[in-house]
Amino acid sequence: MSPYRVLVVDDEADIRTILALTLRRAGYEAALAGDGVEALEAIERQPPDLVLLDVMMPRLDGFETLRRIREGRASAQLPVILLTARAQLADRMKGFERGADDYVPKPFEPAEVLARVQSVLRRVALARLASPLIGPLGDWFSAEGLQQLGRDLEAAREIQSRLLPPVPPTLAGLGAGGVVRPSTVVGGDFFDIVPMRERVGVAVGDVSGKGIPAALLMVMTRTLLREIGRELSGPGEVLTRLNASLCRDMPPSMFVTMVLAVLDPERPGQVTLAGGGHPEPVILAAGGPSLVAVGGLPLGAFEEATFEEAQLTLGPGEALVLFTDGLVEGRDAAGRRPGLPRLLETLARRAALGAPALVEAVAEDVLGWSGAGLRDDLTVFVLKR
Structure with missing residues (x-):
C-alpha cells in the first residue's frame, strides 16, 4: 500500500521544510506549496490525502483556499488541517465553518x-472502508436515512426469525x-422442517x-425447497x-450448502440423508461421536450435479447432529481454530442431554470460545431417539 500524501501549504519556507521532514520521517509523502494559488494548482494536478494549510498567506489566504477546496467536486471531501497564528476563537470558528477538519495554532x-x-x-481510512456502502445508499446516507435503514434491518431480522x-418436541418419534x-443482523444460515408426502424432512x-x-x-432457497418437497420424498431427488432451480436463478459466485434428513413416522429412528457440499452430520452413539459421509457438490454451482443418499438407523439414546460450518471454522480470541475436534468433544461430554438442551449446550460452547463474537452464522439441529 502506498504511503499517504500530505500537501504542506505555507508561505514561510522554514515551516514548509520542518513539516516536510517531520512527515517524511513518519513515512508520509510530502508535497509543498507556497500559497493558496499554488495549493489549488497542486490539488488539481494530483490530489493529496490531506492538506496542512496556513491561514495568513499572500495572493490567496487559507480561508479562501479552503472555501475553493470545498467547492471543488473532486476535492470537496479532502481533509484539511489549518495552521495559523490567529488563535482567537472567532478565527477558529471561521475555519470550522469553512469546513476545516482540525486546527493547529502557531507556534506549534x-x-x-x-x-x-x-x-x-x-478517520479517512475508516471512511474509505465505508465508501462502498455510501454509493448504493444514496439519499439514505443521512442521519434520518440511516435511522430508517436501522429500523428496516431490525424488521428484516424479525421477519427472518419468524421464517424459522x-x-x-418430537419429529417422527425422535x-x-x-x-x-x-x-x-440477518444471515444466510437456516433450518427448516419440510412436509414430504408421508414423510418429513429436516434441512440445514x-x-x-x-x-x-x-x-x-436463504428465503429463495427455503421457498423452493418447500415447493419441491411437496412432490418428492427422497432427499437425493x-x-x-x-x-x-438454483443454477437458473443463483447470482454468479454464490452457492448453497445443505444436508437434508428425511424421517419416516412409520419407522422411528430410520433416517435417509443427502448432502450438497455441507459439513458431514455427526452420529452420537454409545461408542462416541462419528461422522456420516454424505458428500455431494454445493447447490447452485453445477447444473449436472447429482446427490446420493445414505441411510442409517438411530438406536435408543443415539442422536443425529446437523450443523453449519460456523460451528467448526470459527477462531477463538487467540486466533486458534478449535474445529471439529472441539465439537465432537462437546457432544461426547453432553451426550446424556435431550435434543433441545444438547442444541443449546453446543451453541453456548461455540459462543464461549469465540470471544468477541461470531464471525460466521451458526446453526445446529439435533434429532435424538
Missing part, C-alpha cells in the same frame, strides 16, 4: 502536528431441537456470504431438483 510542535495528521488520516419453523445464531443450509444478500437467497 512538529510532534503535535504529526499527531493531528495521524488522527485525521485514521417452531421445533416440536426428540428434536434446533437453533440459529446469525453473525450479523448455509448460503455463501453473510448479511442481506445471503439472507435474501429433492436436492437434484433444487440444485437445477
Whole structure:
C-alpha cells in the first residue's frame, strides 16, 4: 500500500521544510506549496490525502483556499488541517465553518502536528472502508436515512426469525431441537422442517456470504425447497431438483450448502440423508461421536450435479447432529481454530442431554470460545431417539 500524501501549504519556507521532514520521517509523502494559488494548482494536478494549510498567506489566504477546496467536486471531501497564528476563537470558528477538519495554532510542535495528521488520516481510512456502502445508499446516507435503514434491518431480522419453523418436541418419534445464531443482523444460515408426502424432512443450509444478500437467497432457497418437497420424498431427488432451480436463478459466485434428513413416522429412528457440499452430520452413539459421509457438490454451482443418499438407523439414546460450518471454522480470541475436534468433544461430554438442551449446550460452547463474537452464522439441529 502506498504511503499517504500530505500537501504542506505555507508561505514561510522554514515551516514548509520542518513539516516536510517531520512527515517524511513518519513515512508520509510530502508535497509543498507556497500559497493558496499554488495549493489549488497542486490539488488539481494530483490530489493529496490531506492538506496542512496556513491561514495568513499572500495572493490567496487559507480561508479562501479552503472555501475553493470545498467547492471543488473532486476535492470537496479532502481533509484539511489549518495552521495559523490567529488563535482567537472567532478565527477558529471561521475555519470550522469553512469546513476545516482540525486546527493547529502557531507556534506549534512538529510532534503535535504529526499527531493531528495521524488522527485525521485514521478517520479517512475508516471512511474509505465505508465508501462502498455510501454509493448504493444514496439519499439514505443521512442521519434520518440511516435511522430508517436501522429500523428496516431490525424488521428484516424479525421477519427472518419468524421464517424459522417452531421445533416440536418430537419429529417422527425422535426428540428434536434446533437453533440459529446469525453473525450479523440477518444471515444466510437456516433450518427448516419440510412436509414430504408421508414423510418429513429436516434441512440445514448455509448460503455463501453473510448479511442481506445471503439472507435474501436463504428465503429463495427455503421457498423452493418447500415447493419441491411437496412432490418428492427422497432427499437425493429433492436436492437434484433444487440444485437445477438454483443454477437458473443463483447470482454468479454464490452457492448453497445443505444436508437434508428425511424421517419416516412409520419407522422411528430410520433416517435417509443427502448432502450438497455441507459439513458431514455427526452420529452420537454409545461408542462416541462419528461422522456420516454424505458428500455431494454445493447447490447452485453445477447444473449436472447429482446427490446420493445414505441411510442409517438411530438406536435408543443415539442422536443425529446437523450443523453449519460456523460451528467448526470459527477462531477463538487467540486466533486458534478449535474445529471439529472441539465439537465432537462437546457432544461426547453432553451426550446424556435431550435434543433441545444438547442444541443449546453446543451453541453456548461455540459462543464461549469465540470471544468477541461470531464471525460466521451458526446453526445446529439435533434429532435424538
